[in-house]
Amino acid sequence: MDNSFILECSNLTKIYRIFPGKKIYALKDFSINVPGGVVFSIIGPNGSGKTTLFKILMGFITRFSGQFILRGSVNGRNISVREKIGFLPENPSIYPDLNAYESLKFYGSFFKESRISSKENIERLMELVGLTEHRNKKVKEYSKGMIQRLSIAQAIINNPELLILDELTSGLDPFVTEEINAIIIKLKKEGKTIILSSHLLGHIQDISDTIGILFMGRLLKVGTLKDITQVSDRGIIIFDTKGKPLHECREVISSCGIEIFNVDYLTNDLEEAFKDIVKKEKEK
Ligand SMILES: Nc1ncnc2c1ncn2[C@@H]1O[C@H](COP(=O)(O)OP(=O)(O)OP(=O)(O)O)[C@@H](O)[C@H]1O
Ligand SMILES: [Mg+2]
Incomplete structure (x- = not known):
């Protein structure tokens, strides 16, 4: 294992058999190495396998082929590795009768460290995602964007080294998306690694170091924004005419x-x- 990679995936494959004789490759031979301290974004049309990948990495899908090494743990078998991972699910579960403060207190109570569910940490998170003024409102009265902000706070509650954020910008307006961008950049500056998916490509473009394009379970292309966007058979040449008119x-x-x-x-x-x-x- 190369220690500079926080995640190494080799040939991850997940097949769903939907009815006898028909199988779907939700993920097919997915191989990638993600170094620490970067923002790695996966983009792809609906049904391309993004959530499947994240569920495999989080241990929610256990039947798959291939292998991944996450923070040194093969196929995430070492459960303690997850203490330093934050996860934003595609469809976050909420407890409708709790308010933001109570929700975060509850999520924080899953961790051993008491600091995580401390009043100070929860107040800080609510401020960070802009929920302080809605702290007493029950979550069932929240808008979609407010639920998403609460879920982002939940994902970073344990000050994770690695964040896996599925559909980060789901339901967020452009102003909040900008605030979330700033949070992602801040987390990256703190040395954290962020793996995310989003359908807002403008937002992906602004924050990603590496982008992977997934289509029907296959990684079609991976690279920097420049690698992905440059057109290979068209270019601009600037030359010096050396005095020629x-x-x-x-x-x-x-x-x-x-x-x-x-x-x-x-x-x-x-x-x-x-x-x-x-x-x-x-x-x-
Ligand atoms: N439990 C399941 N049973 C059968 N097929 C499934 C199941 N879960 C996902 N799939 C299929 O696997 C493929 C990948 O789905 P996945 O949810 O990973 O896509 P996605 O890229 O996250 O899409 P979206 O952008 O819509 O969230 C799709 O064809 C989907 O129908
Ligand atoms: Mg998805």
Whole structure:
């Protein structure tokens, strides 16, 4: 095992048999290494296998093939490894008659460390996700976005080293999405690793170090935003005409069948331009 990776997946495969003779690959030969301290995002259409992957990593799906090593534990068998993982499920379970404070107190009570369910920690989390003013409202009276914020607070309650966030932005308006982005960036700066899915690609683009595209259970492409978005058979060349008139260069390039979008002169900074003009004047 390479210790620099917080997660290593090799050939993870999950098949669902929906009726005799028909099987669905919810995940097929999924292999990836995720280093610590990055934001790794999985994007994919509905039904592409994102939730299946997260459920395997969290130990909710136990029948699968392939292997993963999560924080040093093979297939997550070492339960204590999960003490430092935070999970945001796709459809968070809520207790409708509890308010935000009581809910977080309850989630915090699952952990051994008493600090996690302390008043101080819970107040801090409610402030972080913007729920302080709704603290006395019962969760059944919450909007979808408010439930999502509560669920995000639940996911980070134990100050996890690794966060797995399924549909992070589900139900969030653009303002809250921006606040959540700031939280993710802050957590990353603290050295945490974040693995997430979201259908808001603009948001993914802003926060991810690495992006994986999943389709019908298969990882089609993985890389940085630049790796994913660059168009390999189209490019921009900037060249120096070395004093040759632009119209002449334009004719040469056009004759090769290359389309010219824009022709512009190089600009110097003011100091260089000034010196150049004065120098030419002196040489007259
Ligand atoms: N319990 C199940 N039984 C049978 N098929 C299932 C089951 N759970 C998931 N699937 C199938 O596995 C595939 C992957 O589903 P999954 O929920 O992982 O997708 P997803 O990428 O999370 O989609 P979404 O963006 O809609 O949340 C889908 O074809 C889905 O129908
Ligand atoms: Mg899903």
